[in-house]
Amino acid sequence: MEDRRRGSQPQYNDEISLVDLASTFLKRRRVFYAVLFSALLAGIIYAMLMPERYDYVSLVKLAEKAPGNYIDNPAAIIATLESQWLPEYQSTYHAEHDQSIPFKVQFENPENTGLIRVVSEASPSQAEVVKQVHAQLIDELLEAQTAAVSSLKRNLERQIESLTSTIKMLEGSEGATDAGTAIAAAFEKRLALEVTLSSIQPMEVLAVSRESAGRKGPARSLIVLLAGLLGLMGGVFLAFVTEFASLVKAQLAEM
Structure with missing residues (x-):
């Protein structure tokens, strides 16, 4: 069964x-x-x-008081760009055009350099707007750097004048104890300040909104x-x- x-x-x-x-x-x-x-x-x-998009890069070199020694820290400059100057320009642009800036603006500092890169990815039709935005931000940075250079130069010049007066005063008191040592030290310090003053280099704009050779994207x-x-x-x-x-x-x- x-x-x-x-x-x-x-x-x-x-x-x-x-x-x-x-x-x-x-x-x-x-x-x-x-x-x-x-x-x-x-x-x-x-x-x-698919629209063509390119990187548009602006490049500046910060002001130096000696080779490799920058008046302002690059990280602090980028923080100011991101938190103050760019938001201010975004507000102005929105008020004038009733829309936000149609691309991102990024800031970079290549390691161990005083270079600031301003980078935007945009289409060729937006190239002129990118140039305007980058130029405005560079103008803000240039104004701040110029003021910092002027302030540093004035400070150094005042110190040099003060040391010059001190040297003259010490030279007038030849009988004073250790006057020669004090004069030599003042001369040495004044010389160091003069070297620093002559070594100051202003901010340099190396490129404004330069288009990348190859387009972005796949x-x-x-x-x-x-x-x-x-x-x-x-x-x-x-x-x-x-x-x-x-x-x-x-x-x-x-x-």
């Missing part, structure tokens, strides 16, 4: 051969082609219509290639999903 019951049970074959897979794929190849060509077409259209060929790969995978998947849905529909119709 038990053997008879076993023999009456239906036998299911769950194995799927490569021939079945190939047959299913060929049967639904139109779905595969439709998905693949649609993805490729979308990728080509996107690649052609290459158009890469976009088309990725679209083709996505279309290939999506086409295979949808071909088998379509066949599965067709079998389920047929099975439900027989019930």
Whole structure:
């Protein structure tokens, strides 16, 4: 009896051969082609219509009181640019144009240098606006640096004048004890101040809104290639999903 019951049970074959897979794929190849060509077409259209964007870079060298010794710390300058001068200009720009600046403005300081890089990624149509923004920020920085240089020079000149007066006074009192030592020390200090004064270099603008050689973002060929790969995978998947849905529909119709 038990053997008879076993023999009456239906036998299911769950194995799927490569021939079945190939047959299913060929049967639904139109779905595969439709998905693949649609993805490729979308990728080509996107690649052609994707706006070109470039990096626009402005570069300045901060004022120095000696080679490698900068009047203002580059990190402090960047903090001022980010927290004060840029927000002020953003407010002015919004008031004049009723919109925000249509690109980001970033500030960088290459390590161990007194260089400040102002970088914006924008399209060529925005190049003039980028130049205006960068120029305005550089003007603010130049004004601050010029004031710092003038203040340092005045301070050094006052110290030099004071030492000169001290030297003259000491030279007039030749009989004073240790006058010669004091005069020598004053001369040495005045010379050091004069060297510092002559070594001061003002801020230098090296570039304003210079366009990068290559455009930003992925290459158009890469976009088309990725679209083709996505279309290939999506086409295979949808071909088998379509066949599965067709079998389920047929099975439900027989019930």
